[in-house]
Amino acid sequence: MKKHNDSEPAPEVVELTADLQRLRADFENYRKRVEQEKQQVQQTAAARTVMSLLPVIDTIERAVAHAPQELAENNWVKGVVGLGKNLDKSLADLGLQRIAAAPGAAFDPNLHEAVMMDDEAEGEHEVVAEELRAGYLLNGAVIRPSMIKVTRQ
Secondary structure (H helix, E strand, O other): OOOOOOOOOOHHHHHHHHHHHHHHHHHHHHHHHHHHHHHHHHHHHHHHHHHHHHHHHHHHHHHHHOOOHHHOOOHHHHHHHHHHHHHHHHHHHOOEEEOOOOOOOEOOOOOEEEEEEOOOOOOOOEEEEEEEEOOEEEOOEEEEOEEEEEEEO
16 A cells, blocks of 8 residues: 555545545536526427417407407406406416517518508508507517517608
8 A cells, every 4th residue: 555645635535525525516507407407498388378379368358358348347358358358467477578669660570560551651661550469579679579560650
């Protein structure tokens, strides 16, 4: 057996210490990777859930928009309006946000899908003439662009 200096650790101890440090680093990297994958799965599940509910939101909005004025105080109509508000709040808690597409807003191809164009309008700037279907952001990312009619100002 080879004698070593007492002020320096034995070569076996140095090697085991290095192995332990590598093992700790590998485990920490593994833990971070698993956490990222877990978050990604949660985000994907939330996006799929929200996407499946967008047609329901569209239907509720159409029902409310087409309710006859004389039925505005009807309890059934109020219930449908309340249902829409509750659904909007629940989806907002998941990170869903409606894309602004009010008439006169600047056309943004990153947020809006132009499906119609007012060819008779003249001007330099393309703006929203009418929102045909609402668009949404989920946690800041477009999951469905607003379907709009475009005009010029």
